[in-house]
Amino acid sequence: MNKKYTIKDIALLAGVSKGTVDRVLHKRGKVSDIALKKVTDILETIDYKPNLIAQNLKNNKTYHICALLPDPEVDNYWKRSKIGILNASQDFAAFNVIVTIIEFNPQFTESFIENHERVLKEKPDAVLLAPLFYKEAQKAITDYKKLNIPVITFNNQVTPITAEGFVGQDLIQSGRVAARLFETTLREGNITIIHINEDITNARHMQEKETGFRDYFNSITTSTFNIATLHIEADKLDTTLTSYLENNSDTLGLFITTSKSYLVAETLELLKKDDIILVGYDLLDMNVKYLKSGRITYLINQNPNHQAHLGITKLAEYLIYQNKISKTTYLPLDIINSENVMQYIINK
The missing domain is CATH 3.40.50.2300 (Response regulator)
Structure with a gap:
C-alpha cells in the first residue's frame, strides 16, 4: 500500500514505454487514446501522487x-x-x-x-x-x-x-466567554467594556467582542448586571479612566477588548482600586505581571x-x-x- 511507484514501474504495469508515461504525467507530446487509457487506469489503481516537492526543487520553482x-x-x-x-x-x-x-x-x-x-x-x-x-x-x-x-x-x-x-478565534464567542467569567465571579453589578486607542467603527474585532459580551447578558432573563461602554485614547487613559471611575464609583468590573489591559491595571493600582474585576486579552509581559499580582483577574489568550x-x-x-x-x-x-x-x- 505504501509502495512508491516510479515511471518505470508504471510503464511495466501499463505495458507502454517510459516515454509514454512521462508524456502522460507531464501532459506534453502526443499519446494515443489506447496508451493514454492504459496509463490513466494504472494511475487510478495505484492512486499515484507525484512528488511535488521534488518536482519544484528540480524545476527551481520558488x-x-x-x-x-x-x-x-x-x-x-x-x-x-x-x-x-x-x-x-x-x-x-x-x-x-x-x-x-x-x-x-x-x-x-x-x-x-x-x-x-x-x-x-x-x-x-x-x-x-x-x-x-x-x-x-x-x-x-x-x-x-x-x-x-x-x-x-x-x-x-x-x-x-x-x-x-x-x-x-471566534471573537463573538470570546466576548461571551468573558461575560461568563464576570457572571461567575461577580454574580451582579455594573461592568464597563473599555475600547482603547482604536476607531471602533473600523475595528470589527472589538465590535464582535462587545457583541458577544452583551449577547450573553441579554440571554439571561434574570440578569442583574448593567453594561456600559467607554472609549479611551491610550495617551489619555489615566485621566479619562480616573474621571470615569470617580463618576461611576459603583463599577465592579472592567472588560478590556484589546491587549492593553496593563494600562488599565496601572491606573487601578495608582487609584488603589483593589475591588474591581479586570478581564482582558493576551500574554504580553506587562499583562502577565499584573495577572500574577492579582490586579488582572483573567486573560483570554488569543495565541x-x-x-x-x-x-x-x-x-x-x-x-x-x-x-x-x-x-x-x-x-x-x-x-x-x-x-x-x-x-x-x-x-x-
Missing part, C-alpha cells in the same frame, strides 16, 4: 508569500505574530518558499494602504493579512482576488468580502504566534501540495489566571 503585519515596535501584541511567521518561514525554506514581512503602522490607515500597495508590487503567490482596519482590508482583499492571489486573514475576519481562509504560524503553513501547503484552504480555522479560547499562567509562558 513560491513567494507576503505577510502584511502591524509593526510590533508600535504595538507589542504583534511581536509574537512576527515570531510565528518567521518560524513558519524557516519550516518551509527547504521547499523554496520565501516569506516577506511588510509592516504597517497600526495607528494609521494611510500606512496600511501604502504598504498594501507595496505588497501588490511584490506580485506574491499568496498573502497573509492582519486586517486591522476593516474597510481598508476589504479593499485589499478585493485587489488580491482580482490578481488571483490567495489570501488568508488572521486575528479577525473580514466579511462580506472574504478571503480564502481565516485563522483565529498570535500560533495564528500567524498556521496561516503561513496553510498558504505554503496550498502552494506546494495544492492542499485545500479551510474557510475557517478557529483556535481554542484559553482562559488564563495567576495559577496556570506559567504553563502558557513556558510553552508559548
